[in-house]
Amino acid sequence: MIRSTSCLVVLVVLLGMGQVLAEPITPGVLIRHSGATNPTTEGWTFRNPRGFSVGPILGDEGFDAWVLDDDGNGELEYNLSLSDAQVAEALSRGWRLTARLKVAEVPDPVDNGINLAFNSGAEEFSVDFGSSSDAHPIVRLGGEGHTPVILGGLDGGYHLYEMQYNPTTSVVTLSVDGVPTLTEDRWNTSPVQKVRFDSGFRGTGEGRWNLVEFEIIPEPSTLLLLGMGAVGLLVYAARRRRRS
Numbered sequence: 241m242i243r244s245t246s247c248l249v250v251l252v253v254l255l256g257m258g259q260v261l262a263e264p265i266t267p268g269v270l271i272r273h274s275g276a277t278n279p280t281t282e283g284w285t286f287r288n289p290r291g292f293s294v295g296p297i298l299g300d301e302g303f304d305a306w307v308l309d310d311d312g313n314g315e316l317e318y319n320l321s322l323s324d325a326q327v328a329e330a331l332s333r334g335w336r337l338t339a340r341l342k343v344a345e346v347p348d349p350v351d352n353g354i355n356l357a358f359n360s361g362a363e364e365f366s367v368d369f370g371s372s373s374d375a376h377p378i379v380r381l382g383g384e385g386h387t388p389v390i391l392g393g394l395d396g397g398y399h400l401y402e403m404q405y406n407p408t409t410s411v412v413t414l415s416v417d418g419v420p421t422l423t424e425d426r427w428n429t430s431p432v433q434k435v436r437f438d439s440g441f442r443g444t445g446e447g448r449w450n451l452v453e454f455e456i457i458p459e460p461s462t463l464l465l466l467g468m469g470a471v472g473l474l475v476y477a478a479r480r481r482r483r484s
C-alpha cells in the first residue's frame with residue numbers, strides 16, 4: 241500500500257513539474273521582448289525589413305527600448321509564428337498581449353505605422369498607435385474600420401498597454417497603465433497565426449518598444465489542485481507508514 245501510494249505521489253508531482261517545465265520562458269509566456277535588446281536575439285523572426293533601420297535607445301525617460309522609426313514607405317515586422325495547438329490553447333484558456341511603448345512623433349496619425357497584434361488564423365486581435373497634436377497617445381483597437389481613441393489623460397511618454405482575451409465572453413479588454421480602458425469583440429480577419437509588432441508599408445510613425453510579451457494565461461487552479469493532491473497523498477502515506 242505504501243509503495244503504491246508513494247508511486248502515485250511521485251506521478252502527481254512529476255505531472256505538476258511537467259506542466260511547469262513545458263512553458264519555455266516563465267509559466268504561460270511564449271515570447272518576450274524587453275528593453276534595448278535586439279528582438280532577433282530573443283526569438284523573434286525579423287520579416288520583410290525594408291525602407292528604414294532599427295536600433296536601441298538607452299535611458300529614454302528612464303526606459304531602454306528598441307526603436308522602429310518608419311518615415312514613409314518602409315515596413316518591417318517582428319513576429320513569432322504559432323502552432324495550431326498554441327492558438328487553440330490561447331483561445332480556450334485566454335491570452336494576454338502586453339506592450340510598453342512610447343509613440344515618439346507628434347502628431348502621428350493612426351495609419352498602421354505602429355502595430356501590435358495576435359493573429360489567430362481567423363481573427364486579427366490588433367491595436368495600433370498614434371499621437372494627437374498635443375502629444376496624447378491614440379489607440380485603435382481592432383484595426384482599420386474601428387474608431388481611434390485619444391487617451392487624453394496620458395502624456396506622450398511610455399505607457400503599458402495590455403490586451404486580455406476572455407475565453408468565456410470572447411471579449412478583449414485593453415488596459416492602459418493597469419486601467420481597463422476599451423473593450424472589443426469585432427475584429428478584422430486574418431489567415432495567419434502569429435504574434436507581431438511591426439510597422440506597415442503605407443503608415444508612418446516611431447514606436448519605441450520597451451516591452452512586448454505574449455502569454456497564454458496559466459491555469460493556477462490546475463497547478464494548485466495538483467499541489468494539494470500531492471500534499472494530501474504525502475500526508476496519507478506518512479500516516480500509513482506510522483501505523484504499519
Ligand SMILES: [Ca+2]
Pocket residue numbers: 309310311345445446
Ligand atoms: Ca521619424
Ligand SMILES: [Ca+2]
Pocket residue numbers: 310311312313314315353439440441442443444
Ligand atoms: Ca511605412
Ligand SMILES: [Ca+2]
Pocket residue numbers: 348349350351352353354369370443444445
Ligand atoms: Ca502613424
